[in-house]
Amino acid sequence: MLNAPAIRRFIQWLRPTTLDRYLINQVIPPFTIALAVVMTALLLERLLVLFNLLAEGNNNLRTFVELLTTLLPHYLGLAIPAALCVSVFAVMRRMSQNEEIDAANSSGLSLLRITRPYIHLGLVLGVISFLLYGFIQPHARYDFRAAFYFASHTGWSPRLQPRMFARPSSDLTLVAEDVTQSGSELKNVFIHDTSDHQERNITARKGHIRIASDGSTVQLELEDGIIVSDSGDKPPSLTTFQHSTRYLTHASQTTPFRERGDDERELTSPELISKIVRQDGSISQPHMWSELHFRLARSLTIPFIPLLATALAMARKRQRNNAGLPIAFILMIGFDHILQFGHSMVATRQLSVLVIWAPAFVFITLCVTLLLYRSGTFLLWRARWAQPARTRQA
8 A cells, every 4th residue: 555645745845846946947047058059069060061061062951951950869968968067057156156055054955955956857857868869869860861861972963163074974964164153053054965865955054053952853954045956867956945954863863771770879769679679680789788778877867967066066165266167077078988988898899788887876976975075964974973972972
């Protein structure tokens, strides 16, 4: 039978108080700002790569937006822990400097109690990160690879130069007197086309090369031109046009991208578990075990980040400079690199998954220990243990 008083106490523990709502309201703005800043910083390098792909490969803006969207889940998983640490540190540091922490302690609230809403926030973000790592990121990673492959292999990525012949396909040759905008804008264009058992000579005053809106073909849009067609069995014909579209490559010329699942990072957590249970040989068992435990370890440590940020935000009186935030970042970055190293060692060297979990437990223990030390809990325990000894001596 369930213990009703214990359940009521647990529900009351979860129910937010006025202090909890105040602390959550204080942390939301810096968390949002920090998340945006960290996401922007992480995306900058990939943005340059995508801009080059957009400019040099003559892809349209839609391709760029699709690639950028598929990157967001990956970098969001990296940005959430950093933003949580920065925002909690900023709020607790300000409260410490304004002596709000001292006022709360004087009213009987410990530092552990003050940190409780941020622990709840960490639990929520930990669950979100688990869903992100285990379900959203695998699909997003595959979608990015597929979109990048298609953008890079749409058939023919033009690199035209003025007055130099180019052959985008076996039956098409073109040359332009003037080429601008990285090879996409052409002037005084000549095309020799031998497709469909006909010979066509096309001249146009202007031309523009672009990727079709559906991403299936590379198109050359011509303006103010003439087409001379010769099928061999009939007299040549001449056609003038104001606007005409020629297809330089078709989707059938691009090899389809592979199916999702060749890489363990493209598999969702249930799919990983299913392949492990069935002992699927398409991906090595150590790689799948390593990926599964790596996701779980990263998700489990997120709720403990507020403990670390709170402990390092507490400063001595009249101490303006505090190295707590740099120390927190060093610890988190170091932990992440060690975790990734353990992930790699389990996958490639077939070591025990304890290589992944040991750094996670050390990080969790460090976060809890620092907060207990800052809150004076160790001194309280020491005093309680010493009191019976003094009583017996008396």
